[in-house]
Amino acid sequence: MRSPGLTSGPVALRFALRELRAGLSGFRVLIACLAIGVAAIAAAGSVNRAIDEGLSANARQLLGGDLELRLMYRDLSAAEIATLERLGTLTRYTEMRAMVRPETNAEGRRLLVEMKGVEPGYPLYGAVELTDGQPLAGALAERDGLAGAVAAPALADRLGIKVGDRLRVGDAVVELRGVIAREPDAIGGAFSFGPRLMVAAPTVAKTGLIQPGSLVEYHGLLRLEGGSDLARAKDILAAEHPQAGWRLRGPEEAGAGAQRFLDRLTLFLVLVGLTSLLVGGIGVANAVKAYLDGRIRTIAVLKCLGAPAGLIFRVYMIQIGLISLAGVGIGLLIGAALPPLAIALLADLLPVPAEAGVFAGPLLLAAAFGLLTALVFSLGALSRARDIPATALFRGESAKGRGGRWRDRLMIAAGALTLAALAVATADDKPLAAWFVAGAGLALLLFRGAAALVGLLAKAAGRPSGLPALRLALTNLHRPGAATTSVVLSLGLGLSVLVAIALIQGNLDRQIREGIPAQAPTFFFIDIQPQQTATFEAAVHGADPGAKVVLADMIRGRIRAFNGVPVAEERIAPEARWAVRGDRGFSTAETLPEGSTLQAGAWWPADYQGPPLFSLTSDLAEGMGLAPGDAVTVNILGRDLTGTLANTRKVDWGSLTMNFAFVVSPGAFAGAPRSYIATVRASEALASDVDKAVAAVLPNVSAIRVRDALDTVTAIMEGAGNAVRISALLTLIAGAVVLGGAFAANHGRRLREAVTLKVLGATRGQILRAYLTEYGILGLATGLIAALVGSVAAWGVLVFALRADWVLLPGVVATTAVGCVLATMAAGLAGTWRALGAKAAPFLRNE
Template sequence: MHGFVRAPAAPPRRPRLPLVLRLALRELRGGLRGFGVFLACIALGVAAIAGVSSVSRSLTEGLAVEGRRILGGDVSFSLVQREASLQEQAFLKEQGRVAAIATLRAMAIAESGESALVEVKAVDGAYPMVGTVESEPAAPLAELLAARDGIHGALVDPLLLDRLGLAVGDVVRLGNARVALRARLVSEPDKIAAGVGFGPRLLMSQEGLAATGLLQPGSLVRWTYRVVLPDSSADERALARIEDEARQRLPDAGWQIRSRNNASPQFARNIERFTQFLTLVGLTALLVGGVGVANAVNAFVERKLHSIATLKSLGAPGGQVVAVYLTQVMILAAVGIVIGLAVGAAMPFAVAQAARSLLPLPLTPALAPLELAVAALYGLLTAVAFALGPLGRAHDVPVSALFRDEVDPAARKPRLRYRLTSLAAVVTLVTLALVFAYDRRVALIFIAAAAGAFLLLRLVALGLMALARRLPRPRRAAPRLALANIHRPGALTPSLVLSLGLGVTLLVTLAMIDANIRGQLTRALPARAPSFFFLDIQNGEVERFEAFLAREAPQGTVDRVPMMRGRVVSLKGIRASDYRAPEEAAWVLEGDRGITYAATPPEGATVVAGEWWPADYAGEPLVSFDRELAEHLGLTVGDRLVVNVLGRNIEARIANLRTVEWRTLGINFVMVFSPNTFAGAPHTHLATLTAKGQDARIDEGAVMRALAREFPMVTSVRVRDALDAVNDVVSQLAVAVRAASSIALAASLLVLGGALAAGHQARLHDAVVLKTLGATRARLISAFSQEYGALGLATVIFGFITGTISAYLIVTRVMRLPFSFEPGGALVAALLAVVVTVGLGLAGTWRILGQKPAPYLRNL
C-alpha cells in the first residue's frame, strides 16, 4: 500500500512593507554619507526649541508648585508708606496666621565712615511662615536678630561685607541705631517675590527697625502682610474669594493683593517673554538649517541620479520615485528630530543641576510632552518645506536627461503639487509660530523679517550673478575663472549668499544692540544724568539739607520735589486690574508709583494738550499725565482716574498731557497733581545732585561720607551704582541671548559648510579638467579664493547694512532708546565671517585638488 507523503506546510507569509518603504529602506543601507549637515541642522533647531520650551515649562511649573514658598504664604497684602489699620489687621487675622514685613532702602554706615545703600527687610516673630532662612553661621533667626546689650542683630548679604570691608560681628550704623552684623544671609525663601534691589539685603527685626528712627511720616516703606490659611489645600476659588472680600469690606485700603497662584507675576511674564524670544531664535536656527536641508537633499538627488534613472527605466512613475526618496529624507529627518528632542528634554535637568546653587530659580525639571511635540512638528515641517523642492525636480526628468545631468545639468522646476505641498508646510509652520506665541505682534514681525531676509538674500544672489555675467572678462585666468564660477549654472552663489547672509545679519544685529545698550548705560546717560538721588528728606530738614549740599558740592545743582507713593485704582471708571492696557504701558497700573504735586510745570516738560492749573488753584483735584503713556492707555484731557495714597482714594481729572524725557534720569513722574490735592498729607522729599557742567566734577565719596555723618536718615542712591546694577542684569541677559543666538550662528556655519560640500562634485570635475589642461594647484587656489572672497565680501556688506537697520529698528521702536552707530564689534564679526567663508571653501577645495585626474576622466 502506497502511503501519501504530506508536503511540508509553507511558512506563513509575513506582511510585506509597502513598496515605497521597502525601496527607501534598501537605499538607506548604503549609509548616511552626505547627510551629516542635514542631521545637524534639524537636530540643532529642534534641540533649541525643545530645550527652551522645556526649561520655560519647568520654571512655570516651579512657580506654581513653589508659589506658597516664594510668596511666603497663601495670600499677600501690600501697603506703601503706612501700616495696616486695626480694622485691616483684624480682617487679615480672620483669614489665618499673619506675618508682617517692612521693606525700605537705607544707608548702612561703617565705623570707618564708609557707607553703602542696603535693602532693609524687617520681620516679626512669625517670619518665615513658609520655608526657612539659611545663615552662616547657622542659628535660630530669633536669636540672631535679638537685642544684646541694647544692640539689635541683623543678617547681611556678603556683598555688603565686601563693599565696606566688614566681617561678621562688626557693627554698622543704620539711622539713629547701631546694628550688629551677626551672620551672613545665605538664602531667604521669598527672595524672588521681593524683586531685584539696588543694594545688598539686610535682614533685621521690626523692633530693631523701630530703634533706627527710619519710620517717619511719609517715609518710603512698604508693609507686606503674608497670610497662611488654616486650610492649606484651599483652591483657587477660595483664594479669589478672599481677594474679593478684602476689596468689598475695605475698598479704600489701596493694597496690592497677590495669591500663591501669582506669587511673582512680573517674573512669570518675563519668563514668557524671554521664552518667546529664545524660541524665535531657535526657529531662526531651524529656518537657517532649512537651507542646509535643501542643499543636502539637492546633493543627495545629484548622487542618486543613476538609481533614479534605473528606477524610471524599469517603469517606476515619477511620483513613486519622489515618494521613495522623500521617505528616505523623512526617516533621516526623524532621526535628527529624535536627537534634538533628547537634547531638549535633558536641558531642564542640566540647567537645574548647574543653576541650583547659583540662581534662586524655582525650577522643577520634568518632561514636557506638549512642548516636545511642538518642537518635533517644527522640525518635521521644516524638513518637508525645504526638501520637497529639490526632490520634486526629479519627477518629470526623462531617463536620458538624468544620465546627461552629470555634465549638462538641466534647469527644471518641481511640479505644482510639490510646490503647493511645500507652501502648505510653510503656512503651517507660520501658523504654529503664531498660535504658540506669547506676543503675536512680535511673532508676526519675526515672520515678516524672516520672509523679507530670505527674499532679499535671494535677490542679492541673483543680482550678484547678473552682475558677474555682465562684467567684462578679466585677461588673467584666475579672476576670469572666479567670475565665471559666480554666475554659471549650478553655482554656489544662491546657497552661500543665503546661509552667510543670514548669519552675518544676525551677528551684526546682536552686536549693534549690545553696543547701544552698553553705551546708554556706561557712557551717554552718566554724562547728563544726576550724580545722586536723595530719598526720605523730611519736611523739617529740607532747608538744612539744601544748605549742606551747597556747602559740600558747590559745583553741583540741586533739584528737589515732594514725593509720595500712590497706586492707580481705576481709570475712566474701570478698575485697574480689569483695564486692558498694552504691554508697554501696563507697568503704570502694576503696584505703586511715585507721584508729586507742583504749582508750575516741571523743568524740561512741555504741555502738549490741555492747560496747566494756576499757581493758586483751589478747585477739584487735577493731574498732569505723561502724553505717550496716556496715548497707550487711551486717556485724554478730561478723563478721570482714582489713585490710592496713604489709604485714601483720591479722584482727579486729567487737566493736561505733557512730554517727559525719561532718558535724562532726572526727576520725572508719570502723574503730577495740583498742590491742593494733598494738602496736609505727610510726605518726604526727593532731591537730585547734578554737576553744573561737563567739566564740573563732584567728589562723590566725600559727599557720601559727609551725608552719612550729618543726615543718617536720608537715603542716597549713587546713579553710577544703580547703573552698574542694571548693567549686571543686562549683562546676564546678554550672555543668555548670545548663547541662544550662537545656535543660529552655528546653524549658519553648518549650512555654509554644507553648501560648499554640495558643490564638491562640480568643483571636482572643474579641477580635473583644468589640471588636465595645464592649470596649476596655485592658480586654481587663487581662482577659488577670489570667488569665495568676492561672494563673502558682497554678502557681508549686505548683512552689515541689513543688520544695522534691524538693530536701529529694535533699539528705537522696541526699546525706545536713541540709536548710536557703533560699528566696531559688528565690523570685526562681519570681516571674520569673510575669513571663515574663504577658509571653509579652501579647506574643501584643497582635498579636491589632490585627486588624480584619470579615474574621473573615465566617467565623464
C-alpha cells in the same frame, strides 16, 4: 500599461529602505541641521516647564504665606489685624531703603541697602537660608543688648566687612550674624539699587528712619486656617475694610514677575531655535538636492522600467522623512538631556528648586517644528526629482526637472504658513512672535535676492583680461549650481542676528556710559522729610556752594480707574501695563518740569487751587487710551482721588533731570504725609564731601550716586547681552554646518574643475588663488549684506521699540565683514582642498 502595484505604498517603502541600506553619508548635514534647531527648541521649552513647575509647586514658599497684603506709608490698624488673625496666622514685615556703614568707619564708607524688618514668624512657609545653616530667628535675636542682622553676600563684599562686625543703620547699631544663601520671596521684589539687609522688626523702629511720609512698605503674610478658601478670605477683607487701600496677592501671583521674565526668555530661545532651523532648512534643501543629483541615473532607470512619477516622489519622500525623523529624534534626545544640566547650573539663581522631568509638550512642539521645516525645504527638490525624464540616463544633468508644478508650490506655501502659524500660536507673546515670523520671512527673501544680485553683478563684471584667477572666481559665482545662494543664506541670517544684537547693546551701552548729559545730577537723595528740606539744602551748599539742588515732593499711589472704569477692565497696551500693576510715584508741580515738552492740552497756572489735574507722559497716555479731558482715579493711602487729565507731555528721560510719569496739580495731596526727593549736581571733586555732609545731619536720607546706578544697569545689560549672544551663536553654528555642507556637496564638481584646469596647464597655486578670490568675494558680499540687514533691524528695535537713539558702530560692521570673509574662505578651502591635490590621470581614466 503600468502595474497597479507600482503605485502602492508598500512598494515605495521597499524601494526607499533598499536605497537607504547604502548608508547615510549624504545626509549628515541634514541630520545635524535638524538636530541643532530641534535641540534648542526642546531644551528651552523643557527648562521653562521645569522652572514653571517648581514655581507652581512652591508658590506659597515664594509668597511666604497663603495671602500677602501690602500697604504704603502706614502699618495695619488694630481692626485690620484682628480681622486677619480671625482668618488665620499672621506675621508682618517692613521694607525700606536705608544707608548703612561700618560702626568703625574711618573711610566714610556708606552703602544703600534694601532693609527688611521681620517678625519672629516670618516666613509662614519655607525659610530664609543662611550660609552657616543657623536659624534666622536666632541670628536676628538681641544678644547682650545688641540686635542681629543678616545680609546678602554683596553687602559684606562692598563694605569689606565679615560676620561679627557691627553696622550702623540710622540711630541703631546691629551685629552682622550671617550671610543670606536663599531668600525665597525675594523673587517678587522690584529692581533694587542695593543688597538686602534683614533685621528684626523692633530693630527697624530703633533706627529712627521711619518718619511720616517715609517710603516704607508694610507687609502682612497670612496663613489660612484649616485650608480656608482664599477667595472667601479676600471677600471678607474687602467687605470689612473696603477703604484699606492694600494690595492683595495670592500664591498664584507670587512668581508672576519671574514667570513673565521666564516666558520672555523662553520665547527668545525658541525663536533662536527657529532661526537655527530656518538656517538649517537651507542645509536640508542642499542635502536633499545633492542626494537626488546622485540618484538621477537610478530615477531615470526606474522611469525607463515604467515607474510612475508618483512612485518616484513617494520613494524619496519616505527616505527624506525617515532621515528627518532621525535628525529630529537626535535633537529631542539632546533637548531632553540638556535641562537637568541647565537647572544644575542655575540652581543658585533660583529661589526654589525646579521640577526635573521629561515634558512631552515642549518635545512634541520641537518635533513639529523640525518635521515641518524638513518638509518645507525638501519639497522643492523632491518635486523636481519626480519630473526627471527617462532620457537623463543618457546625458548628465542635475535634478532641475520642470521647476515644480503649481500643486507643489501650493504645498510648500501651505507648509510654510503652517510653520509660521505654529510659531505664533504657541508663543506667549503673540505680537512679538508674529513680528519674528514676518521679519524672518522678509530676511530670507532679502538674502535670496541679495544672492541673485551677487550673481548678476559677477556676470555683469564680464571676463577681466590678464586676471585669470579673478575671471574664474567671477564665473563660479554665477554659473549654474553655484554655491552663492547657499552661502549667503546660511551665513547671512545668523550674522544678521549677531550684528543686530551687538548694535543694540552697543548703542544702549554708549548712551548709558557716554550719554550722561553734562548737566546731569551727581546724586539722587530720597526720604527727605518736609521739615528737613532747608537743613538738606544747607548741608549740600555747605559742602559745595556751587551745587544745584532740585527738590520735589513724592507720594506713592495706584491708578484705579479711567473715566469710572476700573483699570482691570481696560484694554491697556503691553508697554503701559507696568504703570497699573502696583504703586507708582506721584509728584506735584506748579510749572512744567525741566526736560518735559507738552504734547497735548495745557499746563495749569502756577497758583492753581482747583480740583485735581493730572499730567501724564504721552507714551503712557497713548498706551492707556487717554486724552486730555478724561477722568483719572488714583488711590492714595486708601483714599480714592478723581481728577482730570489736563495734558500729556514728552519727557527726555536721558537728561536725568527730576521728572515723573505722573504729575499732579498743587494742593491735590494736601494733608497727606509725603517725603521729598532731590537731585544734586555737585562738583566731582566735592561729591564725596556732599554725601558725608548730608549723612552727618540727616542719617535717615538715602543717597543714590547716579554713576553707580548706571553702572548697575550696565552690568545687568552686559550680562543679558552676553547670554543673548551665546544663545544666538546657535544660529551661526547651524550656518557653519550648512556652509560646510554646501561646499562639500560641490566636491565632485570642484574635482572635475580642478583636473580640467590642470590639464589645460594651470598650477595648483593658480587654482588656489582663484578659489580664495571666489570665497573672499562671496564672504565679503555676505558680510556686508548681513551688516546692512542687522543694522536696519537694530535701528528698528532701538528707534521704535526702545525709543532710543541709534548710531552706526563701524567696528561691528567691520568685524562682521572680516569674520564672514575668513569663515567663508576657511569653509571653502576645507571643502575643496582635496580637489586641489587630485591627480588628473586616474580621474580621466574613470571618465
